[in-house]
Amino acid sequence: MSEHIRVTVADGVCTVAMHRPEKKNALTRDMYAGLADAIERTAEDPAIRCLLLAGTAGVFCAGNDIADFRKPRPEDNPAEPGPSHRFYFGLARLEKPVVAAVPGLAIGIGCTMLLHADIVYAAPEARFRLPFVDLGLVPELGASMLVPWLVGKHRAAELLLLGDFFDAATAERMGFVNRIMDRAELLPNATATARALAQKPQEALRLTKRLLRPAAEQALLARMEEERAILAERLRAPETQAIMAHVLKPKPAAR
Numbered sequence: 001m002s003e004h005i006r007v008t009v010a011d012g013v014c015t016v017a018m019h020r021p022e023k024k025n026a027l028t029r030d031m032y033a034g035l036a037d038a039i040e041r042t043a044e045d046p047a048i049r050c051l052l053l054a055g056t057a058g059v060f061c062a063g064n065d066i067a068d069f070r071k072p073r074p075e076d077n078p079a080e081p082g083p084s085h086r087f088y089f090g091l092a093r094l095e096k097p098v099v100a101a102v103p104g105l106a107i108g109i110g111c112t113m114l115l116h117a118d119i120v121y122a123a124p125e126a127r128f129r130l131p132f133v134d135l136g137l138v139p140e141l142g143a144s145m146l147v148p149w150l151v152g153k154h155r156a157a158e159l160l161l162l163g164d165f166f167d168a169a170t171a172e173r174m175g176f177v178n179r180i181m182d183r184a185e186l187l188p189n190a191t192a193t194a195r196a197l198a199q200k201p202q203e204a205l206r207l208t209k210r211l212l213r214p215a216a217e218q219a220l221l222a223r224m225e226e227e228r229a230i231l232a233e234r235l236r237a238p239e240t241q242a243i244m245a246h247v248l249k250p251k252p253a254a255r
Helices: 029-044 066-070 083-093 109-116 143-151 153-162 168-174 183-198 202-212 217-236 238-248
Strands: 005-010 013-018 050-055 098-102 119-122 127-129
Touching: 005 029, 013 029, 013 183, 029 050, 029 083, 050 183, 066 238, 083 109, 083 217, 098 109, 098 183, 109 143, 119 168, 119 183, 127 168, 143 153, 143 217, 217 238
Parallel strands: 013 050, 050 098, 098 119
Antiparallel strands: 005 013
């Protein structure tokens, strides 16, 4: 388990908090492994009835750690999928309800993972962004299908092609989040909701969640695989490598 992924289980809820404050909870390969472990535990343990995703230090997740993201890694092996593959598809396939509490930044993967949550609460300070094109990449976690399904084609194009920040009020209006609440109330309310879900009749809950999913679930999983294949190609592209090298270039000290 990654030291930057904090997992607690109580009252039928597995709470998974990303905790890497010095990097705004940006995800590394080890963090993906920790998240995947928690999701798989949630799926397999009948005593766990709900998953709660959270961030710490006033941040949800600022996306992938660019330096870690650029490191060479083995290609996905169907027999032994890598950490990010386990996280992506474990979250997409999870039959138990998922609640998310977003206290601040939710960028890239920090934003797209919310598309797989069932109930999302956010603080007024939360800010969201889908910056894939600006990084020379393409969307992941099924975002190229789920964002248009959620907000419509033209708004999805605006979010994914321009990649601008949008605030919590806009996220609520578009359906990315259910409710906005003060940061101090965010995690307690999300925890209360997760505990309430954990007390519901589980088979009825599972079946209802399945019915709420987009009709073309297999198409979504296929799109996720397609996104990953294109993303892997883009990571090797000179355009993307140049962008990421610039992002990692030390910035001049402020005078």
